Amino acid sequence: MKSFGAYISKYLASFAAFILLLLFINVIIFVVAFHKTVTEDYGAASPRTMLERTAASVTHDALSEEAAQRLREQNIWALYLTPDGNCFWAFDLPAEIPQSYTIQDVALFSKGYLADYPVFVWNTADGLLVLGYPKNSYMKLTSNYYSIAAIQRLPLFLMGMLGTDLICLFIAYYYSRRKIIRNTEPIVAAVEKLSDGKAISLHVDGELAEIAESVNKASNILSKQNEARANWISGVSHDIRTPLSMIMGYAERIAQSKEASASIKEQAEIVRNQSVKIKELVQDLNLVSQLEYEMQPLHLEVIRLSKLIRSYAAELLNSGISDTYTIEIEIAENAENAVLEGDARLILRAISNLVQNSIKHNPDGCKIYLALECTKKYAKNCLILSVTDDGIGISPEKRCELEKKPHYMESTDERLDLRHGLGLLIVQQIVSAHKGTMQIVDAVPHGCKTSLTFVL
Secondary structure (H helix, E strand, C coil), X not given: CHHHHHHHHHHHXXXXXXXXXXXXXXXXXXXXXXXXXXXXXXXXXCHHHHHHHHHCCECCCCECHHHHHHHHXXXXXXXXXXXXXXXXXXXXXXXXXXXXXCHHHHHHXXXXXXXXXXXXXXXXXXXXXXXXXXXXXXXXXXXXXXXHHHHHHHHHHHHHHHHHHHHHHHHHHHHHHHHHHHHHHHHHHHHHHHHCCCCCCCCCCHHHHHHHHHHHHHHHHHHHHHHHHHHHXXXXXXXXXXXXXXXXXXXXXXXXXXXXXXXXXXXXXXXHHHHHHHHHHHHHHHHHHHHHCCCCCCCCEEEEHHHHHHHHHHHHHHCCCCCCEEXXXXXXXXXXXXXXEECHHHHHHHHHHHHHHHHHHCCCCEEEEEEEEEEEECCEEEEEEEEEECCCCCCHHHHHHHHHXXXXXXXXXXXXXXXXXXHHHHHHHHHHHXXXXXXXXXXXXXXXXXXXXXXX
16 A cells, blocks of 8 residues: 555645645736836836926926926826915816815825825925826825726736636646546456455556555455355365265155155155255355356356246146146236347246245245336336235345345354345346346235346
8 A cells, every 4th residue: 555655645746736836826927917017106107206207397487398298198287386385387287176275285185185186295495296196096095005906906816816726726636636536446446346256357557556466466365265165165065966865865765665664754755855955955055156256157148038937937837836826927018029138047047936935935825927028227128027926925124134134145244144045145146147136025915026127
């Protein structure tokens, strides 16, 4: 995991460097955007500079032509007041501006505005020079002045920069996340498969190659363990077969012997029947192991399920099933000729297990319905094969156990608490091997229904 930490640290460092670069760019843009405004407010065209240059060229009688030209270029009007508040002269004076003032008037406008015009004053040896700027051109404070345009642009500028920064950060986050996901997705998918007990093989280059190699090692170890477990079960199944066949053979001979008493024959028949159950259990155990560890290859062929169901029902009826059980077949018209690519032997085994379950849990007899229909589910064409009985059904508690409690073949509980036999587990694994799903529900008005859904 050291390489993974270094990989994440690298991206975090890159993201931090990007943020610093963004801040630096913001400063540069701010300087460029407001350089002109600052230059105008405090440069050659600033109110202070204009006051100094104009005051240097004023007389009692008039304003020099050069000074007048500078003021006109900036839309500035001017007053030159005597010490007692009267006007020496006025230049481009607006109609609402008076030409005589008291000391109080001068005190009021000298630091602010005159009739909403921002004014700036300069005290000369002969009087007071007043320059008036256009309305809404400057905002005056006690000790400084600011361009209204600058003040108005500042919030828009800040919001624009903030929005741009957020967009840039989001783009950087999006592409970083996308790259990280693209690089780590194969490893995450492999770990998920590994958690399901499936073998994987990763080919990842670059910084995450070390992690991929570790996942491959874990997969190899798990595969070897699963293979060893499956081989052990297969070996035990093979070793049991011979002595079990001998037991069954001797039990059958004793049960058919004319010299044995009736009680001994009965006991021998019990031994033979139980031996058959053990043999079937061993076969089921071997099949479950092969399906679980994907050691059971599917012999894929095109299957017409309607034909398979009818063949199975005919074989079951010919096998001498009790008259207390009846088999009915319901094939929807749209499913009659529907075909599925799969393993006919395994699907037949799944149908048989479900039917035998109905027979086993309804010893007093019941009706068993084999149905097939073709429908559209999640925008895909599906075949639904269902086995339904009108027997005693299944309690909600038992169904909850079937759905949520792990089978003893899959449980890590040391007690190996038995959930149910291998029959349903085999059905579930067969359906899963065909990329299908299994669902158990209550039948109406009573009984149990198991549906197997296959995507065409």
